[in-house]
Amino acid sequence: MGKGPGLYSDIGKRARDLLYRDYQSDQKFTITTYSPTGVSITSSGTKKGELFLADVNTQLKHKNITTDVKVDTSSNLFTTVTIDEPAPGLKTILSFRVPDQRSGKLELQYLHDYAGISSSIGLTANPIVNFSGVLGNNTLAVGTDVSFDSKEGALTKYNFGASFTNADLIASLTLNDKFDTLSATYYHTVSLLTNTAVGAEATHSFSTNENTITVGTQHSLDPLTTVKARVNNFGKASALLQHEWRPKSLITVSTESITSSGTKKGELFLADVNTQLKHKNITTDVKVDTSSNLFTTVTIDEPAPGLKTILSFRVPDQRSGKLELQYLHDYAGISSSIGLTANPIVNFSGVLGNNTLAVGTDVSFDSKEGALTKYNFGASFTNADLIASLTLNDKCDTLSATYYHTVSLLTNTAVGAEATHSFSTNENTITVGTQHSLDPLTTVKARVNNFGKASALLQHEWRPKSLITVSTEVDTKSIDKSAKLGLALALKP
Structure with a gap:
């Protein structure tokens, strides 16, 4: 983990590198040679269809000064002079391109334990001035990136971002393109030994209302061979194989395919990216989904003994704000919430009893309509190996009874049942099921109901807190219909 928050360009960089770096759809080769005096010469060539692009780059290092000179096939001469640490933490970069007389730029970068600053100015009569700054440390950082066109007298760019980093994960949230693009990234190190990592990026454009979600x-x-793969919500899947066949010499083979067609109907792809930040007794959850919703939940655990406070809201829904208070006692459990609107919905639920017998109610009142929108009642009985409950829900329209019995704690074997009766439709639903652990990491479950639908699943914890689940469902009364198959993968740090 680096020291200090880094520069603004570092926010989300690890995830973007995992998802996009080294992927090639063209044919490219790069050859670098070194002279005895330390001068490096790099030749690059890229074939895009029938077009061939090439450049030659020379790098010269002398003490703390590095000079890069590059010539491309369009007769452009790029020169960059970098002075590393003329003062502690400072870097100076001068760049220009010939024959473009307006391309000159001077940039200063400064890195500190609690700040990272980069500022550049174009070497013209009416320059574009750019400033980016990050404040924080190597765990939490917030920053901005702003450009000002002195000729137009207007801001041409303003971006904001925040990142959270710990030992094995990096999460970031940025608002770019003049507040038009919201991006969230997540990078998680699964294993340092095998350089295994997963990453995701979710991007929403407010102007086009388009969402892009990429996971990889x-x-x-x-030690010499790496594989990478990624897929996005548009059905594009890519993979690459990179091998270091000699020191600093790499061969990379990558491919991209479209895994689904935009003309398919009846297939909906839903996804979300969730970031959780914990600080002392405060937990903040931020989730972005494919419907352009930004869910935020702030939980304060035990501001007073037994009390929990939860604030939640969803953007762009201005009526979604809600404040909830929960209180747990040896003989009572109370939860009360109120919507943060002019005419809120107020909810109250309370349970009285102990860890053997409990009775409770759950009631909601709409202050705008002046009426109860929900009233439920329930009771439960618990002992060492069974739990039974009876509830009356949906404004006393649905009566439900449940039963759970632990058969063996050693193998996590249990059976359960639920019987539900709807008074309005006079319909009964009975579901029975069981679960059993094949080993400490693998669990199987099965269930069937009185309508003939049978389901089963196999769940394996392939690493701590990371689960892979395979489930299937079949309608035994309609054997002509094919069975449904589901696959879920959950990765947690």
């Missing part, structure tokens, strides 16, 4: 992973087959 990387893994080192051996």
Whole structure:
């Protein structure tokens, strides 16, 4: 983990590198040679269809000064002079391109334990001035990136971002393109030994109302060979294999395919990216989904003994704000919430009893309509190996009874049942099921109801808190219909 918050360009960089770096849809080669005096010469060539692009780059290092000179096939001469640490933490970069007389730029970068600053100015009569700054440390950082056009007298760019980093994960949230693009990234190190990591990026454009979600992973087959793969919600899947066949010499093979067609109907892809930040007794959850919703929940645990406070809201829904208070006692459990609107919905639920017998109610009142929108009642009985409950829900329209019995704690074997009766439709639903652990990491479950629908699942914890689940469902009364198959993968740090 680096020292200090870094620069603004570092926010979300690890996830973007995992998802996009080294992927090629063209044919590219790069050859670098070194002279005895330390001068490096790099030749690059890229074939895009029938077009071939090439450049030659020379790098010269002398003490703390590095000079890069590059010539491309369009007769452009790029020169960059970097002075590293003329003062502690400072870097100076001068760049220009010939024959473009307006391309000159001077940039200063400064890194500190609690700040990272980068400022640049174009070397013209009416320059564009750019400033980016990050405040924080190597755990939490917030920053901005702003550009000002002195000729137009207007801001041409303003971005804001925040990042959270710990030992094995990096999460970031940025608002770019003049507040038009909201991006969230997540990077998680699964194994340092095999360089295994997973990453995700979710981007929403407010102007086009378009969402892009990309997830990917990387893994080192051996110290010299790495594989990467990614897929996005538009059905584009990519993979690459990179091998270091000699020191600093890499060969990379990548491919991209479209896994689904935009003309398919009846297939809906839903996804979300969730970031959780914990600080002392405060937990903040931020989630972005494919419907352009930003869910935020702030939980304060035990501001007073037994009390929990929860504030939640959803953007852009201005009526979604809600404040909830929960209180737990040896003989009572109370939860009360109120919507943060002019005419809120107020909810109250309370339970009285102990860890053997409990009775309770759950009531909601709409202050705008002046009426109860929900009233439920329930009771439960618990002992060492069974739990039974009876509830009356949906404004006393649905009566439900449940039963759970622990058969064996050693193998996590249990059976359960639920019987539900609807008074309005006079319909009964009875579901019975069981679960059993094949080993400490693998669990199987099965259930069937009186309508003939049978389901089963196999869940394996392949690493701590990371689960892979395979489930299936079949309608035994309609054997002509094919069974449904589901696959879920959950990765947690």
